[in-house]
Amino acid sequence: MAYSLFDIAGPIMIGPSSSHTAGAVKIGQFSRAIFDKTPSKITFYMHGSFANVTAGHATDKALLAGIMKLKTSDPNIKNAFKLAHQQHIKYEFKKTDLGPSYHPNTVKVVLEAQGKKKMEIIGSSIGGGSAKICKINDFDVDIKAVAGKYKYLVISHGNDTAVLSDVMKHITNFGKFRIAGIQSTHINDHMLTVMNLEGRDLYLYEVLELEKIHGIEFVRSLTRLEH
Amino acid sequence: MAGHHKKMKYQFKTSADLLKLAAKYKMPISEIAINYEIETFKKNRKEIIEKMARNLMIMREAVKKGVNTNKKSFTGMSGGNAKKMYQFYESRKQKLLNKTALVAMSYAMATGEMNAAMGRIVAFPTAGGAGTVPAGILSVAEGLRLSDNKIFAGLFTASAIGMIIAENATLAGAEGGCQAEVGSSAAMAAAGITEMRGGNSAQCLNAAALALKNMLGLTCDPLGGLVEVPCIKRNAVGVITAISASEMAMAGIETFVPFDEIVKAMKNIGNLMAAELKETALGGLAITPTGCKIRKKIGLPPIKSL
Ligand code: SF4
Numbered sequence: 001m002a003y004s005l006f007d008i009a010g011p012i013m014i015g016p017s018s019s020h021t022a023g024a025v026k027i028g029q030f031s032r033a034i035f036d037k038t039p040s041k042i043t044f045y046m047h048g049s050f051a052n053v054t055a056g057h058a059t060d061k062a063l064l065a066g067i068m069k070l071k072t073s074d075p076n077i078k079n080a081f082k083l084a085h086q087q088h089i090k091y092e093f094k095k096t097d098l099g100p101s102y103h104p105n106t107v108k109v110v111l112e113a114q115g116k117k118k119m120e121i122i123g124s125s126i127g128g129g130s131a132k133i134c135k136i137n138d139f140d141v142d143i144k145a146v147a148g149k150y151k152y153l154v155i156s157h158g159n160d161t162a163v164l165s166d167v168m169k170h171i172t173n174f175g176k177f178r179i180a181g182i183q184s185t186h187i188n189d190h191m192l193t194v195m196n197l198e199g200r201d202l203y204l205y206e207v208l209e210l211e212k213i214h215g216i217e218f219v220r221s222l223t224r225l226e227h
Numbered sequence: 228m229a230g231h232h233k234k235m236k237y238q239f240k241t242s243a244d245l246l247k248l249a250a251k252y253k254m255p256i257s258e259i260a261i262n263y264e265i266e267t268f269k270k271n272r273k274e275i276i277e278k279m280a281r282n283l284m285i286m287r288e289a290v291k292k293g294v295n296t297n298k299k300s301f302t303g304m305s306g307g308n309a310k311k312m313y314q315f316y317e318s319r320k321q322k323l324l325n326k327t328a329l330v331a332m333s334y335a336m337a338t339g340e341m342n343a344a345m346g347r348i349v350a351f352p353t354a355g356g357a358g359t360v361p362a363g364i365l366s367v368a369e370g371l372r373l374s375d376n377k378i379f380a381g382l383f384t385a386s387a388i389g390m391i392i393a394e395n396a397t398l399a400g401a402e403g404g405c406q407a408e409v410g411s412s413a414a415m416a417a418a419g420i421t422e423m424r425g426g427n428s429a430q431c432l433n434a435a436a437l438a439l440k441n442m443l444g445l446t447c448d449p450l451g452g453l454v455e456v457p458c459i460k461r462n463a464v465g466v467i468t469a470i471s472a473s474e475m476a477m478a479g480i481e482t483f484v485p486f487d488e489i490v491k492a493m494k495n496i497g498n499l500m501a502a503e504l505k506e507t508a509l510g511g512l513a514i515t516p517t518g519c520k521i522r523k524k525i526g527l528p529p530i531k532s533l
Contacts, residue, residue, distance in 0.1 A: 002238075005264050006278060008352045008389035008398075008415075009382060012285050015342030016300075016454045018350040019401065019506075049401065049507055052452055052527060058301075058345060078345045104401055104507070127399035129350055178269065198268070 011129045012073045019105050020050070020057035023125025025077065026145050028066020030133050031109045031121045033154045033220035034192065039089060039111040042067060045096040048104035050125075060093050063107060072129065098122065102134070136192065141185040143194045145222075151202070152222040153195040155210075159186065163215040164193060170213070174206050175199065190217060237262040240394050242432050242486040245387060249428040256418065256428050257383035260390075279382055282349045283375070286338070286361035289348045293337025300343040302525060305455040309337035312463070327370030328470055332463040335362035339459030352389045352398045355405070355447075355454045356412035358462030360385050363416035363469045367423055381419035388415045388435050395487070396494035400447035401506040403497030409458070409465040410442030410493065414486075416469035421476055429481075436482035438472035439489050444496055446504035448511030451521040457512060 013022040061080040103124035122135035133143040177199035184193040202221045210219040239245045294313045299306035312333035335358035342348045364381040397403040417434035450456045503510030519532040
């Protein structure tokens, strides 16, 4: 994948560290989108450098802020604990060792909510504000989010990719978009697809239209990943 | 993918490519960079300039806030030095460096201090090294009274240099040590400044090379693993490295080892560097008695100090 000048000049972010703040916000955003519900309880298992230097780097606040859909440039990140409290989200940070195969800046996020199966997501902050989701429940995945480059659509659908062509047709009808990449992963009896789009933000009614397509469980637009 | 129909004209992965393109199209590096972005991402020029303009706005905001505040970070390790430096420059005290250099040092710390205090900055290329490029470019623009167009040229040139380093080595302290962060940003700033003041493409790359070469081997050993000490002041001296390298390049001094080879050396040194010295806060300054005090203060498990 070619670099953009704005992978270097950017992202605009809230300090103190691109790996520990911006990248962590992204992991939080992704986890929330994949879980597809406001969690009532979250446990963060911090690995490697995330475990060692969490507090001063504000990695903890950043992860939580991402779960609450804050942007990486939102000055409110520093108030994440207070915001979580207001939204009745319980959270806990624990140290762990996920083993040497993981990047030093890695976290396992366990999300829980009433009436929903518990979900485990492992994500790494791979530098410069970019993040990667490596595992969803027991399944290895490789979903990368590069800062400032694309809009991300997270699509959960049945066990077949045919439905994606319908999704793409709709997106083309919405206007000028370029689909820069598609990554699909099997999770139990369904699939999760991440589409990288170039173009404007999707409107909510467009996302809802996509969700009406037969075979689609949910669609989440992570347009806020941009900054 | 992009480029199916037309052959791409402005693609570069090394400084050798970049120099060739600059010579072929008789353009400065910044223009090659803008054209690269246009053809690779199918953007128009206006969109690209606007995006950089937003970065510039945030950079100016961070610098301005930073030089005017005494606000300390959460740990108390940083805050207030940008202001001190700026007041020194404004004072009648004896100085050795000129206005541009002193203001550059102040600006570099301003961005770093804002970052440490959870303010808004542009990670350029990362948060740790984010002070150097805006400091060099904004102070030189002020010192030489250059327009915003020149500033954009400087920023695009700096970005192009950063891209070459990202492509062939790394910009992350956790992978390459601080040579990859403040080292890279010094190289980027050196090239940007040199173009702004009228240096040619070869001089820009000489400046980048001289700056980066001087930063090789720099470890990432921040106290408590936080982007504060030595990071913030390192950016202040980093921008002076960039300015000195630019002066040498303008004097006609050339790097003996080409830029691309220096980048390879940086990667090699990063690979050889012990994990303790790559952002883990387990070696060097991080484990001095002072470093261990900070560990304790922020609740990190105790380790044996030096
Ligand atoms: S010491 Fe480490 S954290 Fe600090 S600026 Fe350098 S690379 Fe970044």
